[in-house]
Amino acid sequence: MAEGMQKFVETPHARPEKRPAAERRRDFDEIYSSYARGKAAEQSARCAQCGVPFCQIHCPLHNNIPDWLKLTAENRLEEAYELSSATNNFPEICGRICPQDRLCEGNCVIEKGFEAVTIGSVEKFITDTAWNRGWVKPIQPRRERPDSIGIVGAGPAGLAAAEQLRRKGYQVAIYDRYDRVGGLMMYGIPNFKLEKDIVQRREKLLRDSKVMFHLNCEVGRDVSMDALRQRHAAILIATGVYKARDIQAPGAGLPGITAALDYLIASNRHGLGDAVPDYESGTLNARGKNVVVVGGGDTAMDCVRTAVRQGARSVKCLYRRDRANMPGSQREVKHAEEEGVEFVWLSAPQAFLGRDHVSHVRAARIHLGMPDATGRQTPQEIPNSHTNIEADLVLKALGFDPEDLPAALGVPDLGVTGWGTLAIDWRSMMTSIDGVFAAGDIVRGASLVVWAVRDGRDAAERIHSYLATKAHAAPRIAAE
Numbered sequence: 001m002a003e004g005m006q007k008f009v010e011t012p013h014a015r016p017e018k019r020p021a022a023e024r025r026r027d028f029d030e031i032y033s034s035y036a037r038g039k040a041a042e043q044s045a046r047c048a049q050c051g052v053p054f055c056q057i058h059c060p061l062h063n064n065i066p067d068w069l070k071l072t073a074e075n076r077l078e079e080a081y082e083l084s085s086a087t088n089n090f091p092e093i094c095g096r097i098c099p100q101d102r103l104c105e106g107n108c109v110i111e112k113g114f115e116a117v118t119i120g121s122v123e124k125f126i127t128d129t130a131w132n133r134g135w136v137k138p139i140q141p142r143r144e145r146p147d148s149i150g151i152v153g154a155g156p157a158g159l160a161a162a163e164q165l166r167r168k169g170y171q172v173a174i175y176d177r178y179d180r181v182g183g184l185m186m187y188g189i190p191n192f193k194l195e196k197d198i199v200q201r202r203e204k205l206l207r208d209s210k211v212m213f214h215l216n217c218e219v220g221r222d223v224s225m226d227a228l229r230q231r232h233a234a235i236l237i238a239t240g241v242y243k244a245r246d247i248q249a250p251g252a253g254l255p256g257i258t259a260a261l262d263y264l265i266a267s268n269r270h271g272l273g274d275a276v277p278d279y280e281s282g283t284l285n286a287r288g289k290n291v292v293v294v295g296g297g298d299t300a301m302d303c304v305r306t307a308v309r310q311g312a313r314s315v316k317c318l319y320r321r322d323r324a325n326m327p328g329s330q331r332e333v334k335h336a337e338e339e340g341v342e343f344v345w346l347s348a349p350q351a352f353l354g355r356d357h358v359s360h361v362r363a364a365r366i367h368l369g370m371p372d373a374t375g376r377q378t379p380q381e382i383p384n385s386h387t388n389i390e391a392d393l394v395l396k397a398l399g400f401d402p403e404d405l406p407a408a409l410g411v412p413d414l415g416v417t418g419w420g421t422l423a424i425d426w427r428s429m430m431t432s433i434d435g436v437f438a439a440g441d442i443v444r445g446a447s448l449v450v451w452a453v454r455d456g457r458d459a460a461e462r463i464h465s466y467l468a469t470k471a472h473a474a475p476r477i478a479a480e
């Protein structure tokens with residue numbers, strides 16, 4: 001038995017303190033405080049040190065969770081940090097925003113009966129401590145390599161790949177159409193889940209590690225893919241997915257009906273101190289309004305909780321399935337309910353009413369019918385069941401699809417799948433074009449930060465192998 005561990009019977013599960021809902025509603029600060037050092041050690045010591053750790057198997061990065069929990073329990077925090085950062089480029093970010101209830105913690109063996117080890121909170125604690133103590137240092141590669149890699153997209157997939165490639169000594173340049181680094185971590189995910197200085201200190205670390213950033217630079221418009229291919233030995237496309245799914249219903253074009261991401265970007269930009277005319281004019285601001293959010297995923301949860309903080313009069317979330325079948329994290333639903341959001345389960349918009357502006361959503365009640373080919377019960381409208389819900393602002397949060405990337409990048413021979421995501425050979429992570437790789441949401445479809453990090457890391461390895469093979473082959477070809 002691992003000494004000092006397995007304390008799950010005598011030590012109750014305890015997350016870091018959560019701020020009261022009434023206080024949370026008034027600001028955009030993160031809702032959990034940090035563990036005090038002793039508390040992190042105490043909670044880590046609850047781990048049973050499983051021989052087959054299901055937590056690790058279900059973490060997309062296969063983090064060495066039992067070992068860093070043991071080191072934390074022993075107060076060997078610098079070693080815990082070394083270990084946790086060996087498999088994850090952004091442990092403090094994943095610790096904050098991974099849906100742990102579906103990943104590591106949801107598969108912790110003591111979950112049944114004793115509640116899971118608080119893996120995410122400990123991971124966040126370890127890395128925040130490392131930042132505070134100055135253990136997180138810029139990369140100084142053992143040797144510099146002449147080859148340069150171009151990365152399109154400064155979201156988690158692009159950033160993770162950049163860090164891994166820089167560690168190997170490659171010259172790395174990242175191009176992003178936005179003015180800030182971080183992709184959806186900067187402009188999609190609200191501050192109350194992930195404070196922006198957490199992302200910005202990662203950017204600074206990469207800059208200090210000599211990763212080059214070209215911001216406000218849209219590839220396909222400001223610079224062509226051909227030009228990038230001339231400049232770089234390999235290219236990684238990590239552009240994410242941004243085309244919002246729409247609602248087909250009468251009145252769907254009325255003013256006051258908005259795509260969720262436009263609304264969240266405006267809120268995040270306002271929080272960052274930018275001038276945002278649509279926010280200031282009230283178009284993309286929920287203050288004093290009756291807000292209806294349509295959807296049941298993470299984006300919908302972020303919208304309802306943002307609207308509460310902006311001072312909405314009422315906030316309702318309409319979802320066509322029930323609570324047990326929603327895609328969003330159950331933990332987020334609980335936070336939202338505490339903050340005053342009303343969930344209208346099993347209902348879907350039938351029409352949007354209003355003359356010059358939306359005033360009501362006509363919502364039909366839904367019955368979950370027989371399972372479809374995927375095994376999920378099919379939502380069916382119950383005839384004559386509708387009610388009219390007051391709404392001055394409707395936010396559509398039905399998910400995202402990829403845009404037509406070959407057209408956007410001006411590369412028609414870039415292969416795509418039936419879903420419009422980039423087609424890659426999963427062994428090499430290469431697209432249909434030699435030397436052009438892809439990672440993150442643009443390959444998987446809308447997913448999670450932790451999967452983007454995993455893909456970015458894998459792509460960096462594959463790019464390295466590709467360049468090594470090419471370098472090895474070149475002299476032989478020349479000699480023939």
Ligand code: FAD
Pocket residue numbers: 097098099152153154155156157158175176177178182183184185188189190193217218219220238239240241261264298299302408439440441442446447448449450452
């Ligand atoms: P992105 O983060 O989308 O980054 C892509 C980058 O590419 C962007 O910066 C974009 O500007 C840039 N780009 C695109 N096209 C071009 C071009 N032509 N030229 C130059 N640059 C370009 N995941 C979680 O794990 N936990 C959460 O709590 C969570 N909450 C979310 C909340 C919201 C509202 C949303 C929308 C998503 C959320 N996600 C969450 C999902 C997560 O943010 C994404 O899965 C992840 O960011 C994908 O990473 P990526 O690097 O593939 O793409």
Ligand code: SF4
Pocket residue numbers: 058059060061062063065088094095098100103104105119120123450
């Ligand atoms: Fe859990 Fe995410 Fe951390 Fe993996 S990266 S251990 S899934 S919080």
Ligand code: SF4
Pocket residue numbers: 046047048049050053054055056065066107108109110117119
């Ligand atoms: Fe520890 Fe739970 Fe992982 Fe087992 S599954 S090693 S108890 S964190």
